[in-house]
Amino acid sequence: AALRSSNTKAYFCHELSQCLYDFVLQLLPTAEELDVKEDVRKLLEKLIQTLEPSSRLLSFGSTANGFSLRNSDMDLCCLIDAKERPNASDLVQLVGDLLKRETKFEVKPLPHARIPIVKLSLSATDGLPFGIACDIGFENRLALENTRLLYSYACIDPTRVRIMVLFLKVWSKRRKINSPYRGTLSSYGYVLLVIYFLVHVKNPPVLPNLQQIPPLQPITHEEMHIGEHNIWFFDDVETLRQRWRSQNHESVAELLIDFFKYYSRDFLYNTGVASIRAGLLKKESKGWLNEPDPRGGRYQDLAQERNRLCIEDPFENDYNVARCVTRDGLYLIRGEFMRASRILLHRPERAITSLAELCA
Template structure:
């Protein structure tokens, strides 16, 4: 049967409201966005570091490749982010741990600082700091799916600048409010960016297309997973022009959605399809091991992978209270571009 909860009643009440003066906060949110975007000098330093690491690594492994991934390459990185690098290597004689330990030796010998091999982490990495540029860096091995999902995010960002504006502000909010910490059961930056992409795919008229539903112009298979999507995004630059919503209105809508509209019991957000899909369809209705599926965000390529799986019954409450707080601030607060980011 269909279940009408008190939450639905609340949804109806909110639906009637729309803050008529929301647009006037766009300049303030845009200036926060501008202050978070890294300056060119920083990007240059990251490239320098990558080049010097390539030299070092190729001396030992001539066929190995280094790829930037994560926020330094997906265009959603704020100033002074750590740099994430993936070492793609095809050495059948060495285990992943052996490669990491060898890499750590090479880095140490090359005078990089705080070199640490974390061979037992969920994603094993070598951490280090480059004293020349001051950049902190994590290097993982053969995590090529992350390199491809990095490219997908970067390609989406090129279609409409409102995606970067929205996602930078959402990430800044999440960091300020302590809800961007997967080890504490809240969501990763990657998950928040997917939530923003999905939200913009869902606007009417849509601000973003669904790249995986269009003709595939980029196809790679990694560990048996085929990643295919339309990546000629310069042909989609005008996609969202029918929709003239500003970043303040989109932020308001984003938090309204996660506070009062999203059906946590039944729905999965899916950037892959550009739609909501049902938990039932994915068989995400039961708890299996540690996967509780209390907020469901489908990975665009590893489709069995729920990015909300880190969320538990305690942290879901915190998360939803934060969504409600943010929605209410955007609805009623006289100074939302300040109050939204107040430390918790």
């Protein structure tokens, strides 16, 4: 009781960790939802195989990376093993037409997007209270690999990593800063910020850097690369679980409070690049500084708009995952980090009050 009335940091964190755990637990997908999604995947795979027998349809993104919430959409990737196959745009048209004919989904082919996809949706019914939204892409092998990388990180310290990531996903959606189309950051971007924080900012680290642990047995250059991209990471999670003992024993709540503090005031937004592969890098050395574009005018503004927030993709190192974040978007995001930090430092009588306010 004495502890409680003074609401010390230790007591607050203890209570908040429990609240976070309970909060996230009720937002996880039900077994039924996962079954329905798996059935949908199999059905679509069968249909696509009528066009191209060697094709496989694999899940990536949240349905496969261990960070899925109730009613999250499905990301599917179609791999075709045949030597000769149509290009991605043509495949999008072909598969789009097929699925329009053969299914009840609302089908929208986007053959000319940066990554061509077929968008599918099914509206809600009794058995499916929130409907289904699904994107099918083609030959996006890097996305399958980065999904496996995130999954491996989730497995190393399942409780702390998963609760932090899942909470941030819900929080960023409720606070309306999870929308690349409107100038803020994708879920993938937030997950990378969390991993960066746990690998490179926390000292001692909560997670090892999987991309820097050498293979137990030598592997070939081909196995290590997709195109020019090095996709090596240590994915033997069983071995890691036995050998990796983090010296960091902070609770989820302590880590979350520190996460918000770090991204409110310590991360070097103007000059820094968050790289889970290599730690803090400089925009300048990656050529991501808002250098004047020799073409001037509009191009210069574009480059500047592109690299406000810099998060290096773990495998596609010349790709800024946060390139969609605009000046206004970054202002909103940082504002939200500060707001969260303020709410958590306040430590009201009951931790649940903070949680409710955070996501209000």
